[in-house]
Each structure stands twice: as structure tokens, then as C-alpha cells.
Amino acid sequence: xxxxxxxxxxxxxxxxxxxxxxxxxxxxxxxxxxxxxxxxxxxxxxxxxxxxxxxxxxxxxxxxxxxxxxxxxxxxxxxxxxxxxxxxxxxxxxxxxxxxxxxxxxxxxxxxxxxxxxxxxxxxxxxxxxxxxxxxxxxxxxxxxxxxxxxxxxxxxxxxxxxxxxxxxxxxxxxxxxxxxxxxxxxxxxxxxxxxxxxxxxxxxxxxxxxxxxxxxxxxxxxxxxxxxxxxxxxxxxxxxxxxxxxxxxxxxxxxxxxxxxxxxxxxxxxxxxxxxxxxxxxx
Numbered sequence: 001x002x003x004x005x006x007x008x009x010x011x012x013x014x015x016x017x018x019x020x021x022x023x024x025x026x027x028x029x030x031x032x033x034x035x036x037x038x039x040x041x042x043x044x045x046x047x048x049x050x051x052x053x054x055x056x057x058x059x060x061x062x063x064x065x066x067x068x069x070x071x072x073x074x075x076x077x078x079x080x081x082x083x084x085x086x087x088x089x090x091x092x093x094x095x096x097x098x099x100x101x102x103x104x105x106x107x108x109x110x111x112x113x114x115x116x117x118x119x120x121x122x123x124x125x126x127x128x129x130x131x132x133x134x135x136x137x138x139x140x141x142x143x144x145x146x147x148x149x150x151x152x153x154x155x156x157x158x159x160x161x162x163x164x165x166x167x168x169x170x171x172x173x174x175x176x177x178x179x180x181x182x183x184x185x186x187x188x189x190x191x192x193x194x195x196x197x198x199x200x201x202x203x204x205x206x207x208x209x210x211x212x213x214x215x216x217x218x219x220x221x222x223x224x225x226x227x228x229x230x231x232x233x234x235x236x237x238x239x240x241x242x243x244x245x246x247x248x249x250x251x252x253x254x255x256x257x258x259x260x261x262x263x264x265x266x267x268x269x270x271x272x273x274x275x276x277x278x279x280x281x282x283x284x
Contacts, residue, residue, distance in 0.1 A: 046086035056125030066102030216264030228272035
């Protein structure tokens with residue numbers, strides 16, 4: 001008769017073998033998750049590094065798909081009204097940033113908060129609220145309305161076809177705005193700010209970066225301010241806005257341009273930098 005102790009050990013062998021046969025994950029792993037939500041779901045996304053693409057669609061659901069790095073795993077969940085999803089390291093002893101390349105589709109009226117550390121972020125189609133933060137990489141935002149807020153330290157920021165309220169905070173990365181019809185609040189430390197083909201109003205300020213704009217919303221006011229950066233203003237010859245230009249120790253050119261407040265009002269001030277206002281070549 002088989003001793004009981006030996007019988008117990010033999011009975012456990014299949015279990016132990018099954019545990020030992022599970023290998024440590026190697027290479028990228030596919031991931032796909034879906035959630036039914038409300039049309040105005042509140043959502044938080046955290047992807048430390050890699051690439052995150054967020055697209056709005058006309059469905060009351062959230063769908064995430066893509067690939068996770070070898071050191072990454074997906075966490076999160078929620079309810080129909082709120083969801084939190086993120087990427088975290090599989091092991092607490094792994095000091096490298098967990099990486100992922102994922103696409104997330106969300107309802108068009110979702111209220112979305114996104115955080116990255118080092119990666120490329122692209123968001124399009126939202127109509128309600130967006131807050132996006134990153135340190136390095138790149139942020140691209142397209143076709144948005146409502147309240148949009150973007151913060152970056154070194155990552156360049158590009159926003160196009162935006163309306164509503166737009167807020168951008170940056171340090172060294174350049175900021176490019178195209179086809180913006182919004183009330184803006186833009187601020188950088190040394191990163192340049194370029195506003196093209198836009199009918200915007202609000203405030204743009206930087207300490208040492210260059211600011212370039214090519215117009216202002218009709219009847220609106222756009223304030224430009226820099227400590228020692230150049231302020232370069234190009235205006236259409238047929239719709240010159242009212243211009244107030246000043247620099248304490250830099251040069252000012254364009255004071256002879258005669259504009260009307262009906263075409264907008266641009267106030268440009270610099271402490272040490274030059275202030276330039278001119279009619280754009282395309283309008284001559």
C-alpha cells in the first residue's frame with residue numbers, strides 16, 4: 001500500500017508542473033478590452049510610455065486595443081459613468097517605465113483625463129472636456145471642442161481645429177496652434193508659440209520663447225507678452241486689427257499700421273524682446 005505522505009506528494013505533482021510551465025512574459029502582448037458606458041462617461045487614462053491614440057466615436061462604449069510591452073500589464077475598470085484604465089509594471093522591482101502602444105475609442109462627449117511620462121499622445125474628435133499631461137514625447141490634439149487643457153514640460157504640443165476654451169502650459173517644448181477658434185490661455189517658459197490660420201482671442205505669454213501670430217478673432221482681444229522673446233505679428237492687409245505694441249528695451253516696428261477694433265485688438269508687450277507687426281505676404 002502506498003504511504004499517505006508519498007500519495008500526497010504524487011497528487012501535487014501535476015499542480016506543481018502546471019505552475020512551473022507558466023513562462024515569464026516575453027516580448028509584446030496583445031490586449032483588447034471593452035466597456036459599456038454612458039455618452040458622457042468620465043474617464044482617466046494612464047500610459048507611462050509608448051504611444052497612446054485616443055479617438056472619439058458615436059457609440060456609448062469604450063474600447064482599448066493594442067500591444068503591451070513585456071514589462072507592462074493593464075489595470076482598471078469602473079462603471080457605466082466612470083472608468084479608470086492604466087498601464088503598470090508587472091513587477092515592483094522593475095524600474096523601467098512600462099510601455100504600451102494602444103488605441104482607445106471613447107464616446108464623443110466623454111470627459112477625459114490623460115497622463116503620460118514619455119511617449120506620443122494623439123487625441124481627436126472630443127466635444128466635451130480633455131485634460132492631457134506629459135513630460136517628454138509629443139502631444140497632438142485635433143478636431144476638439146469644449147474645454148481642452150494640455151500640459152507638457154519638454155514635449156512639443158500641436159493643436160489644430162479647436163474651438164471653445166483652450167489652455168496650454170509648457171516649458172521648453174514648442175507649441176503650434178492651427179485653425180483655432182477659441183478663447184486661449186497659452187503659457188511657456190522658453191518654448192516658442194506659433195498661432196496660424198486662427199480666429200482666436202485670449203492670452204499668450206512666454207518668458208524667453210518667440211511668439212508668432214497671424215490674426216485675431218473679429219471683435220476679440222489677443223494679448224501677447226514676453227520677457228525677452230520676439231513677438232512677431234502678421235495681419236491681413238484688408239482686416240488690420242487695432243494694434244498696441246510696446247517693448248521697454250527692444251525695438252518696435254509696425255506702429256504705422258492703422259487698424260480697427262472691428263477686426264480685433266492685439267496687445268503686444270515685451271520687456272527686452274523686439275516687437276514686429278507687419279502685413280502678411282499672402283494678403284499683400
